[in-house]
Amino acid sequence: MSTLMAALLDASYLTHPVAAAPPPSGVPDVGGGEAPPGAEDLIQILKWVAWTVTALCVAGIFGVAARMAVDHSRGGGRDHARGLGFVLGACLLVGSASGIVGAFV
DSSP states (O other), rough: OHHHHHHHHHOOHHSSOOOOOOOOSOOOOOOOOOTTTTHHHHHHHHHHHHOOOOOOOOHHHHHHHHHHHHHHHTOOOOOOOOOOOHHHHHHHHHHHHHHHHHHHO
């Protein structure tokens, strides 16, 4: 117990000055970056995904339009604005995806 108390009471480590680290000089410049080997295949897959999602957005608009036409011929049809809003929101997100990513990178 006495060695523990002696270690706690020995505050000599508090009196030694500690060298302060120099302040950061600013944001480091990481450059434009370089694609790793094989990145061309990934870019090709991303292009295919972008094309597929765009085609699905167009198909979604066609689907909402078809449901609107069928319901209108049956005498109904004012509930499709929500579905059209979702599809148009997806189209907006797909169209601005590269801009959104570019803003964060």
